[in-house]
Amino acid sequence: MVIPENSSIVIFGASGDLTYRKLIPALYHLYASNQLPKSFAILGVSRTEYSDQSYRDKLKQSLLEMEQTEPEALDSFIQHLHYQAINTSDVQDYARLATRLDQLSDQYQFETRNTLFYLATPPSLYSVIPESLAAHGLNDESNGWKRLIVEKPFGYDLESAKELDESIHTHFQEHQIYRIDHYLGKETVQNLLVFRFSNAMFEPLWNRNYIEYIEITGAEHLGVEERGGYYDGSGAVRDMFQNHLLQVLAMVGMEPPAQINADSMRDEVAKVLQCLKPLDEHDLRNNLVLGQYTGSDVRGEFLQGYREEPGVAEDSRTETYVGLKAYINNWRWNGVPFYVRTGKRLPTRVTEVVIHFKRTPHPVFGLDAPENKLIIRIQPDEGIQMSFGLKEPGAGFKAKEVKMNFHYASLEETQMLTAYERLLHDALNGDATLFARTDAVEACWQYVQPILDFKQDPQALFGYACGTWGPKESDQLLERDGRAWRFPCKNLTDTDYCEL
Ligand code: BG6
Numbered sequence: 001m002v003i004p005e006n007s008s009i010v011i012f013g014a015s016g017d018l019t020y021r022k023l024i025p026a027l028y029h030l031y032a033s034n035q036l037p038k039s040f041a042i043l044g045v046s047r048t049e050y051s052d053q054s055y056r057d058k059l060k061q062s063l064l065e066m067e068q069t070e071p072e073a074l075d076s077f078i079q080h081l082h083y084q085a086i087n088t089s090d091v092q093d094y095a096r097l098a099t100r101l102d103q104l105s106d107q108y109q110f111e112t113r114n115t116l117f118y119l120a121t122p123p124s125l126y127s128v129i130p131e132s133l134a135a136h137g138l139n140d141e142s143n144g145w146k147r148l149i150v151e152k153p154f155g156y157d158l159e160s161a162k163e164l165d166e167s168i169h170t171h172f173q174e175h176q177i178y179r180i181d182h183y184l185g186k187e188t189v190q191n192l193l194v195f196r197f198s199n200a201m202f203e204p205l206w207n208r209n210y211i212e213y214i215e216i217t218g219a220e221h222l223g224v225e226e227r228g229g230y231y232d233g234s235g236a237v238r239d240m241f242q243n244h245l246l247q248v249l250a251m252v253g254m255e256p257p258a259q260i261n262a263d264s265m266r267d268e269v270a271k272v273l274q275c276l277k278p279l280d281e282h283d284l285r286n287n288l289v290l291g292q293y294t295g296s297d298v299r300g301e302f303l304q305g306y307r308e309e310p311g312v313a314e315d316s317r318t319e320t321y322v323g324l325k326a327y328i329n330n331w332r333w334n335g336v337p338f339y340v341r342t343g344k345r346l347p348t349r350v351t352e353v354v355i356h357f358k359r360t361p362h363p364v365f366g367l368d369a370p371e372n373k374l375i376i377r378i379q380p381d382e383g384i385q386m387s388f389g390l391k392e393p394g395a396g397f398k399a400k401e402v403k404m405n406f407h408y409a410s411l412e413e414t415q416m417l418t419a420y421e422r423l424l425h426d427a428l429n430g431d432a433t434l435f436a437r438t439d440a441v442e443a444c445w446q447y448v449q450p451i452l453d454f455k456q457d458p459q460a461l462f463g464y465a466c467g468t469w470g471p472k473e474s475d476q477l478l479e480r481d482g483r484a485w486r487f488p489c490k491n492l493t494d495t496d497y498c499e500l
Pocket of ligand 1: 240
C-alpha cells in the first residue's frame, strides 16, 4: 500500500450529508489503518459558522453514532480536523481560505503545498469553486500538486456537462480533475476486470459468439428518503443510469487495457461507451421503460408513493425506475442485448450482472438443457455464481442445472476498502485510474440525452407499486424477446427466504 505524500484535504460542503456519512468515515478508516499521509490536515469549508472545536465535536459525535471506532485513533484523528467558514459563492472570500491554508501549512510544517479539494457541494458551485480557487493561485502546482475531486452529477445534460467541463478546464488541467463515480471504487466492480482478463476460461467466451444477452440490475429498496427536492429534478436516468450503471456496463464490455494505468484503462472505457448504439425514436418507444413508484403495502408496512414524498411535486413526472435494452455496436458485442434496469422502492437492494451464454448447438441431452449463466454479484453478498448442466443421477441422460458459488465473505483476507476509502486514497496518490475522464462522461451524456428529451413525452411514464420489480412494461421488454429478468434475492444463492 502506497502512503500518500503529506497534504491538506479541503472539503467544500463540510456541513453536508455526504461529508458526515461518507467522507469523514472513509478518512477516519484510512487513518486508523495507517493509510493517510504521515502529516495531513483536513479543512472543512462551508458557509455555516463553526469553530474548529465545535466542528470536531460534531464530527466526533456522528462518527461515534455511525461507525465502529477505536477511542485512541478517533481522538488523534479528530485533532487533524479544522474548519473555515467562507461565503463559497464570493470569489473574494477565498482569500480567507488561502490564508488559512498558509497557516495550516506552517502548523504542520509541510515541505510542499499539496492540496486535495473535494467538491461535496450542490452542483451550482462546481464552476464557482475552481474559478475562485484559481483567482487566489490555489490551482498553481509550482509548489505541490493541486487536485480537485468533483462529485456527481457532473452536468445536468449533455450541453451543461460540456459547459461545466470547459469552465473547470479554464482553471484546472485534466490531470488535476478527479470526477468521482463511487461505483468504480467498489471492489466488486473492479473485480469485473480482473475476473474477465485474468481467466483464460472466461475471456474467450466473452463476446457475441457465445453470449446470448446480459442483464445489469441496480435495484434499491429505499425510496428517495430526505432527498426528494434533489431527486425530483434529477430522476433515475441522471441519478443512477447515466453514471453508475453505464460505468458497470463499460467494465463488462470494454476491451483489455494495454496496461493498468489511468490512460490505458480510461481509453478503453471511453471507447466502449462511444460504441453504444444511439437511441432512436423506435428504441425510445419500444426499448425503454420509465416508471414511478406508487403507494403500497409492503411486508405489512404502507410505503407512500413517490408523489407523496417530501420535496416532490404533487404532479411530478420524474422517473424512479428505468429499464432499457441497449446495444454496443462493435466487433465484440454487435447484436447482444444489454438489458439494464435501476429503480427505487423495488423489493430489495441488489446490484448484479448476469451473463447468459448461448445454448449448445447440438442439444443431444434434451431441448430444455439448462442454460449456462454467470451471476456477478456487486452488492450485497458479494460473489459469483456459475450455473451449468450436469447429468441428473439415475437412468437416461437428462441434464439438470447445478450451481457453483464463490462468496467474498469466505476469503480469509476480506479487508475490503469501501468505495470512498479507495477513491480518496487513490486521489491522494495521484492515481486517476478509477475516476471518470472527460470523454467518458461526455459519451454517457451523449447516450442518455435522447432519453432526457423523451422524458417530456406524457406517454413515457408508467406506475409501479412499491415493493414490485417495476412496471409490467419492463417485464415485457424481455418477454417480447422470449426472456425474463432474473428476480434476485438479497442473498446470491437461492434461499427459502426471498423478498418478494
Ligand atoms: C447515489 C445516488 O449516487 O448512489 C443514490 O444518488 C443511490 O440515489 C446511491 O441511492 C446508490 O449507491 P450504493 O453504493 O448504495 O449502491
